[in-house]
Amino acid sequence: MNIIGVRFSKIGKIYHFDSSAVPDLQPGEQVIVDTTRGRHLGEVAQVLQETPPKPEGGWKAVERRATPRDLLLQQSWRNKQTEAMINCRARAAELGLLDHVKIVAAEYNYDGSRLAFLFSAEQEEKVDLKSLRKDMSDLYPNTHIEMRQIGPRDVAKLIGGMGACGIETRCCSKFLTEFSPISIKMAKEQGISLTPDEITGMCGRLRCCLIYEYEQYVEARKTLPKRNKRVITPKGEGKVIDVLPMSDKVIVLIEIPNERPQQHTFLREEIQPWDELEALRRKSEAPCDRHESGGCTCGKAKNKNNDRAN
Numbered sequence: 688m689n690i691i692g693v694r695f696s697k698i699g700k701i702y703h704f705d706s707s708a709v710p711d712l713q714p715g716e717q718v719i720v721d722t723t724r725g726r727h728l729g730e731v732a733q734v735l736q737e738t739p740p741k742p743e744g745g746w747k748a749v750e751r752r753a754t755p756r757d758l759l760l761q762q763s764w765r766n767k768q769t770e771a772m773i774n775c776r777a778r779a780a781e782l783g784l785l786d787h788v789k790i791v792a793a794e795y796n797y798d799g800s801r802l803a804f805l806f807s808a809e810q811e812e813k814v815d816l817k818s819l820r821k822d823m824s825d826l827y828p829n830t831h832i833e834m835r836q837i838g839p840r841d842v843a844k845l846i847g848g849m850g851a852c853g854i855e856t857r858c859c860s861k862f863l864t865e866f867s868p869i870s871i872k873m874a875k876e877q878g879i880s881l882t883p884d885e886i887t888g889m890c891g892r893l894r895c896c897l898i899y900e901y902e903q904y905v906e907a908r909k910t911l912p913k914r915n916k917r918v919i920t921p922k923g924e925g926k927v928i929d930v931l932p933m934s935d936k937v938i939v940l941i942e943i944p945n946e947r948p949q950q951h952t953f954l955r956e957e958i959q960p961w962d963e964l965e966a967l968r969r970k971s972e973a974p975c976d977r978h979e980s981g982g983c984t985c986g987k988a989k990n991k992n993n994d995r996a997n
Contacts, residue, residue: 907932
């Protein structure tokens, strides 16, 4: 079995298909594939050397290579997508739906047999779009109409534009093919301000870039003491007040008698945990378990016996 990865947009998710019926496909070739939403034209993005786990329902097949006629058809129908979106928005306004949904885009498949209207909804409850779908079916009688809801991140990906950080093209529109789960913990782990403007993207959700260096921060923090830990430094004992994971350093507040506390930055190799050293000190001063039985030969036992003799 030959499995290939196909994407249907320039920066789109890659889906796997069985290409056994169409051998010797190479990345960059255009193919017609069978999907759960009908036949679509996509680009071969990868040729897998090993067969991944079989999905539920089995593999969808690659039907054939796309012909020049298929490519011309696709371009022709794409030129009509903006008009279809405008018509759908106009009808949604007449039905009073614009307060509940936003028609983001319209997408034809390559031969115009299917038309999907992509919309977003601010409210969590499901919006009834049966009337809108029926009206669109009447307007495009020879086309299968689909109303497909997408999330805020997908909306931002489709619209494009400048990112909240100032980058000319948003990450989602430039290179992200899938959205990873993002949590507030990722911002905390990296010491990023939790101010909404600092961690929120143009989509209104947590920025995708919070995950980029998250794992590196987690790994780096494993070898560094946490805040408020007591440590021993070349300048004396102090308390960790901040951690710089990417620099492998910590900032330590050292209290000096009769002077103002001072902050110093130290590399990980220059510090030692105070609690571990304190535990070793106490262990070295404590008598061992064999003192009472008289089988111990350590110096403390001898000193203790001498003290009793005297």
